Amino acid sequence: MALAPCPNYIAGEWLTPRLSGTPVYNPSTGEVIAECPAGGAAEVAAAVEAAQAAFPAWRDTPAVERARVLFRFRHLVEQHFDRLCQTVSREHGKTHAEARGSVFRGLENIEYACGIPTLLFGDSLRNLARGVDCDTIHLPLGVCAGITPFNFPAMVPLWMFPMAIACGNTFVLKPSEKVPLSAVLLGQLLEEAGCPRGVFNVVHGGRAAVDALLTHPLVRAVSFVGSTPIAKHVWETGTRHGKRVQANGGAKNYIVVMPDADIGKTVENLATAAFGCAGERCMAGSTALAVGAAADRVLPELVRAARAIRVGPTDRAAQPDMGPVITAAHRDRVLQLVAGGEQQGAKVVADGRGVKVAEAPHGFYLGATVVDQVQPGMTIAREEVFGPVLNVMRLANLDAAIELANQSAYGNGAAIFTQNGAAAREFTLRVKAGMVGVNVGVPATMAMFPFTGWDESFYGDLHIQGKESVQFYTRPKVVSSRWFGGDVGDVWKK
Numbered sequence: 001m002a003l004a005p006c007p008n009y010i011a012g013e014w015l016t017p018r019l020s021g022t023p024v025y026n027p028s029t030g031e032v033i034a035e036c037p038a039g040g041a042a043e044v045a046a047a048v049e050a051a052q053a054a055f056p057a058w059r060d061t062p063a064v065e066r067a068r069v070l071f072r073f074r075h076l077v078e079q080h081f082d083r084l085c086q087t088v089s090r091e092h093g094k095t096h097a098e099a100r101g102s103v104f105r106g107l108e109n110i111e112y113a114c115g116i117p118t119l120l121f122g123d124s125l126r127n128l129a130r131g132v133d134c135d136t137i138h139l140p141l142g143v144c145a146g147i148t149p150f151n152f153p154a155m156v157p158l159w160m161f162p163m164a165i166a167c168g169n170t171f172v173l174k175p176s177e178k179v180p181l182s183a184v185l186l187g188q189l190l191e192e193a194g195c196p197r198g199v200f201n202v203v204h205g206g207r208a209a210v211d212a213l214l215t216h217p218l219v220r221a222v223s224f225v226g227s228t229p230i231a232k233h234v235w236e237t238g239t240r241h242g243k244r245v246q247a248n249g250g251a252k253n254y255i256v257v258m259p260d261a262d263i264g265k266t267v268e269n270l271a272t273a274a275f276g277c278a279g280e281r282c283m284a285g286s287t288a289l290a291v292g293a294a295a296d297r298v299l300p301e302l303v304r305a306a307r308a309i310r311v312g313p314t315d316r317a318a319q320p321d322m323g324p325v326i327t328a329a330h331r332d333r334v335l336q337l338v339a340g341g342e343q344q345g346a347k348v349v350a351d352g353r354g355v356k357v358a359e360a361p362h363g364f365y366l367g368a369t370v371v372d373q374v375q376p377g378m379t380i381a382r383e384e385v386f387g388p389v390l391n392v393m394r395l396a397n398l399d400a401a402i403e404l405a406n407q408s409a410y411g412n413g414a415a416i417f418t419q420n421g422a423a424a425r426e427f428t429l430r431v432k433a434g435m436v437g438v439n440v441g442v443p444a445t446m447a448m449f450p451f452t453g454w455d456e457s458f459y460g461d462l463h464i465q466g467k468e469s470v471q472f473y474t475r476p477k478v479v480s481s482r483w484f485g486g487d488v489g490d491v492w493k494k
Contacts, residue, residue, distance in 0.1 A: 001031070001033075003032070003033065003034050003035055004024075004033055004034040004181055005034075005184075006021070006024070006034045006035060006036050006037060006180050006181065006184060006204060007184065008037065008039060008043055008047070008201075008202055008203050008204060009184070009187045009191075009200070009201055009202040010043070010046050010047045010050050010201050010202075010203070011046075011047075011050035011053075011054075011197050011198045011201070012050075012191070012196075012197030012198060016037075017037045017039060017043065017204075019037040019038050019039060020038060021035040021036045021037045021038050021177075021204075022035070022036050022038065022177050022178075022206070023035060023036075024036050024091060024177075024178065024179070024180060024181065025091075025178075025326075025327060025364075026090055026091065026093075026315060027092065027093035027323070027324040027325065027326055027327065027363060027364045028090075028093055028312075028313035028314050028315045028323060028324055028360055028363045029313065029315065029360050029362060029363055030328070030360075030362030030363055030364065031362075033090065033091065033181075034091075034180070034181060036177040036178075036180045036204050036205075037204045037205065038177075038204075038205050038206060038208070039203050039204050039205030039208070039209045040205055040208035040209055040212060041208065041212040043203050043204075043205065043209065044172070044174075044203055044205075044209055044212035044213055044216060045212070045216065047172045047201040047202075047203045048143055048145075048172055048213075048216050048218050048219060049218070050197070050198040050201055051143040051170035051171065051172055051198055051199070051201055051218075052142070052143050052170070052218045053198055054170050054196060054197060054198030054199050055140075055142055055143060055169070055170045057196065058165070058168060058169075058170055058196060058199050059139075059140050059168045059169075061168070063116050063117045063120055063166075063168070064117050066116060066165065066166055066168065067113075067114050067115070067116050067117055067166065069165075069193055069194055069195050070110055070113050070114045070116075070162055070165075070166055070193075071114050072193035072194060073110060073162070073189060073190050073193035073195070074107065074110045074111060074114060075193075076189040076192055076193055077103075077106075077107055077110060077186075077189055078107065080185070080189060081100075081103060081107075083185070084103050084154055084182065084185055084186075085099040085100050085103050086099075087153075087154075087181050087182050087185055088102065088103065088153050088154050088179075088182050089314045089315060089323075090181075090315050091153060091178075091179045091180075091181050091182065092150065092151070092153055092179050092326065093278065093314055093323040093324040093325065093326065093363075093364070094277060094314060094323055095314045095319050095320065095321070095322065095323050096314065096319050097319070098276065098277050098323075099314075102152050102154060102155040103154050103155065105155050105158075105446070105447070106154050106155040106156075106157075106158030106159070107158070108446055108447040109158045109159055109162055109163065109447040109465065110158060110162045111447065112162075112163070112447040112448055112465075112466075113162035113163045113165075113166040114166070116163075116166035116167065116470075119166075119467070119470050120138050120167070120470070120474070122135055122136040122137045122138055122476075123135070123136045124136075128480065131482050131483070132480055132481070132482045133480070133481050133482070134478065134479070134480050134481075135478070135479045135481075136476050136477070136478050136479075137476070137477050137479065138167070138470070138474040138475070138476055138477075139168070139474060139475055139476075139477055140167050140168030140169040140473065140474055141169055141220040141221050141244070141473060141474065141475060142169060142170070142218070142220040143169070143170050143171075143172065143218050143219050143220055144160075144164045144169045144170070144171050144172075144219070144220060144221045144222070144223070144473060145171070145172045145173075145174065145213045145219050145221070145222045145223070146160040146161055146164070146171065146172070146173045146174065146222075146223045146224075147174045147210055147213065147222065147223070147224045147225075147226070147234065148160070148173070148174070148175050148176060148183070148224075148225055148226075149176050149225050149226045149227075150176040150178040150179045150280075150326050151277065151280045151281055151282075151326070151386075152225075152281070153175065153176070153179035153181070153182035153183065154182040154183075154186060156225050157173055157175060157182075157183055157186060158186070159223075159225070159451070159464050159465060159469075160173075160223045160464070161173060161200060163469045163470065163473055164221075164223075164473045165195070165199055165200060167470060167473040167474050168474075169220075169221075169473055170198060170199045170200070170201075171199070171200050171201065172201045172202075172203060172213065172219070173187075173200070173201065173202050173203070174202075174203050174204070174205065174209050174210060174213060175202070175204065177204060177205065177206050178326055178327070179326075180204050183202055184202065187200060187202045210230075210234070211237065214234060214237040214238045214241060214243070215237065215241050217241075219243060220243060220244065221243055221244040221245070221472065221473065222234060222238045222243050222244070222245050222246075222247075223246050223464060223472075224245070224246070224247040224248065225248040225282075225464070226248070226249070227249060227250050227384075228249030228250040228384075228410070228456050228457070229249075230249075231247035231248060231249035231250075231458075231459050232247070232249070232456075232459060234247045234459070235247040235459035235460060236459075244460075244462075244472065245459065245460050246458075246459075246460040246462055246463060246464055246472055247458065247459040247460055248282065248451065248453055248457065248458055248464060249282075249410075249453070249456055249457050249458060249459065250282060250384040250386075250410060250412075250456075250457065251282045251283065251284070251286075251384060251410045251411075251412030251413060251453070251457050252286060252287065252382070252383075252384055252408045252409075252410045252412075253273075253283060253284060253285050253286055253287070253410075253412055253413040253414060253415075253433070254285075254287050254288075254289050254401075254404070254405040254408070254414050254415075254431075254433075255269075255270060255273060255285040255287065255288050255289065255414070255415045255416070255417065255441060256289045256291060256398070256401045256402075256405070256414075256415070256416040256417070256418075256427060257270075257288055257289065257290050257291065257294040257295075257298050257416075257417050258291050258292075258294060258398065258416065258417060258418035258419075258420065258423055259291060259292045259293045259294045259297070260418055260419045260420055261294060261298070261417035261418055261419065262417070262419065262439075263297055263298055263301055264301075265417075265439070266298060266417040267298060267301045267302050267305050268305075269285075269415075269417065269439070269440070269441030269442075270285060270288055270298075270302060270305075270390065270441060271302070271305045271306065271309070271368070272441055272442065273285030273415070273441035273442050274286060274288075274368070274388065274389070274390035275306070275309060275322055275368045275388045275390070276322075276442070278322055278323055278324065278325050278366070278387065278388050279325075279385065279386060279387045279388040279389060280325060280326065280386055280387065282412055282453075282457070283412060283413050283435070283442050283443070283444045284386070284442075285390070285413075285415060285441050285442065286384070286385055286389065286390065286391060287374070287381070287390070287391040287392075287393060288302075288390060288391070288392045288393070289393050289395050289401040289404060289405065290392060290393070290394050290395065291395050291396070291397060291398055291400075291401055292395075292396065292397065295392065295394045299349070299370075299372065299392060302350075302370060302390070302392075303349050303350045303370055306350035306352070306367075306368035306369070306370050306390070307350050307368070308321075309321045309322050309367065309368040310322070311323070311324075311352070311355050311357060311365050311366070311367050311368075312357050312359065312360065312365075313357065313359060313360040313363060322367075322368065322388060324363045324364040324365045324366075325364050325365075325366055325387055325388075326364065327364055328364050330364070330386070330387070331364045331365070331366055331387075333387075334366060334385055334386070334387035334388075334389060335353055335366070337379065337380050337383065337385050337387075337389070338353060338369060338371065338380065338389060340378075340379050340380060341371050341374060341378055341379070341380035341381075341391075342371075344375070344377075344378045344379070344380075345373070345375065345378075346371045346372065346373050346374045346375070346378060346380065346391075347371070347372045347373045348369065348370070348371050348372075349370050349371070349372045349392075350368060350369055350370035351367070351369060352366050352367020352368050352369040352388060353366065353367070353369065354367075355367035366387055366388055367388065368388045368390075369388060369389045369390070370389075370390050370392060371389060371390070371391050371392065372392045373392070373394070374391040374392060374393050375393070376393070376404060376407065381393070384410070398423055398426065398427065402426075402427060402430050402431055405431055405432065405433075406430075406431065406432040408432070409455060409456045410453075410454075410455060410456050410457045411432050411433045411434055411453060411454030411455035411456070411457050411458075412433060412434060412435065412453040412454070412457035412458075413433055413434070413435045413436070413437070413442070413443050413444070414427075414431045414432075414433035414435075414436050414437070414443075415436065415437035415438070415439075415440060415441055415442075415443055416428075416431075416436075416437070416438055416439075417439055417441075418438075418439070424438045424439075432454065432455070433454060434452035434453045434454040434457070434458065434463075435451070435452055435453070445465060445466070446465075447465055447466070448465075448466055449465060449466045450463035450464065450465050450466040450467070450468040450469070451463055451464045451465045451466075
């Protein structure tokens with residue numbers, strides 16, 4: 001089978017670089033489907049210079065006209081929705097339902113960006129002082145860059161570039177080398193929508209490309225989503241070189257289950273939170289904190305639900321409940337973390353490590369796994385697993401559960417399942433996390449609200465999505481004005 005093309009997109013041209021690259025796998029089968037070029041400083045410089053050249057004209061394009069480009073882009077994404085979802089499934093391994101959900105969330109971000117004429121409204125005050133008027137206006141920054149992860153090949157880029165270009169910036173996207181094909185397709189659709197040359201660019205590569213973007217003097221802002229160590233590197237390097245940076249890192253998200261929780265709904269939400277997208281998302285509910293009698297009530301049903309999850313290939317019509325993880329190396333890392341938990345005294349009560357998929361024996365599969373009696377000092381309790389593994393920890397009361405959750409270095413998401421309003425209120429106010437769910441297992445926000453990770457889950461001050469994204473991609477200017485000249489008044493008197 002011929003490999004799928006994976007070109008760079010620079011200054012309105014699709015360019016296939018003659019560079020040795022990294023293999024792109026179909027995780028469902030283990031087959032290589034493309035080769036991602038290993039671009040570096042030269043390719044990044046060409047893309048940034050193209051973006052810089054396109055910036056003045058795009059900055060001066062009225063916001064309503066920029067919005068029209070995005071309206072056309074939105075229509076094309078909707079028109080090619082199934083094709084984009086199939087690309088996501090093929091290169092990442094998401095089920096069709098998961099791919100559709102992620103692309104739809106990306107579509108919502110395009111729709112939000114289409115409202116840019118009103119989102120850019122400033123403030124005005126007449127007669128701030130006698131005869132003095134004051135206005136704030138929001139102006140674009142210039143060349144912005146996005147560095148995106150493997151786990152949401154379409155959605156995360158759509159968190160970034162629609163709003164960036166809507167605000168009048170130009171953009172360079174560096175997608176994950178594990179999943180570059182969705183980004184190529186998005187670029188093709190944006191080009192078809194009439195986006196001018198150089199306004200949007202795609203450069204492939206690994207760390208060399210990342211560092212080139214972080215240090216290039218013409219790049220004004222960088223958006224990043226990925227692991228915490230790389231997020232910290234992006235933030236430190238980017239800010240050291242004078243750039244505005246928003247860097248979203250990893251997570252260890254806790255779901256508190258109170259004794260009064262609705263067991264059926266709680267198990268359904270726990271399974272989705274822990275095993276959805278094969279656990280490869282920063283909002284995965286990776287640890288259940290069972291309070292008091294909740295463990296004995298919820299665990300048997302949770303084990304049954306995990307064992308019932310069908311694992312299989314996602315690149316065909318018959319769909320499983322859960323697909324593969326991204327690579328064989330990542331699968332092996334998850335296996336090592338589960339084995340380490342066992343060695344440290346945890347008990348695997350639903351074991352997906354031996355799952356076999358007869359129709360795709362070379363795919364990168366793990367079954368849903370539940371690990372009980374996990375203790376705070378265990379490696380599996382501290383590290384982000386990023387796989388279909390749910391830890392269960394037992395706590396005496398809500399105070400102990402909140403205290404344990406707040407010991408984590410991360411602060412992305414947290415949730416509580418209860419029918420007690422006082423318990424829910426106490427949890428939402430005291431838990432150390434930027435996004436909190438009450439009877440909602442994955443409290444990920446929609447496009448009009450910011451994605452507000454805390455602590456080592458986020459480096460920066462202005463978050464992705466919502467009004468904060470408009471602030472991130474613009475800078476305010478305050479204009480104070482006063483007009484002199486009696487002639488004007490004389491004219492009016494006539």
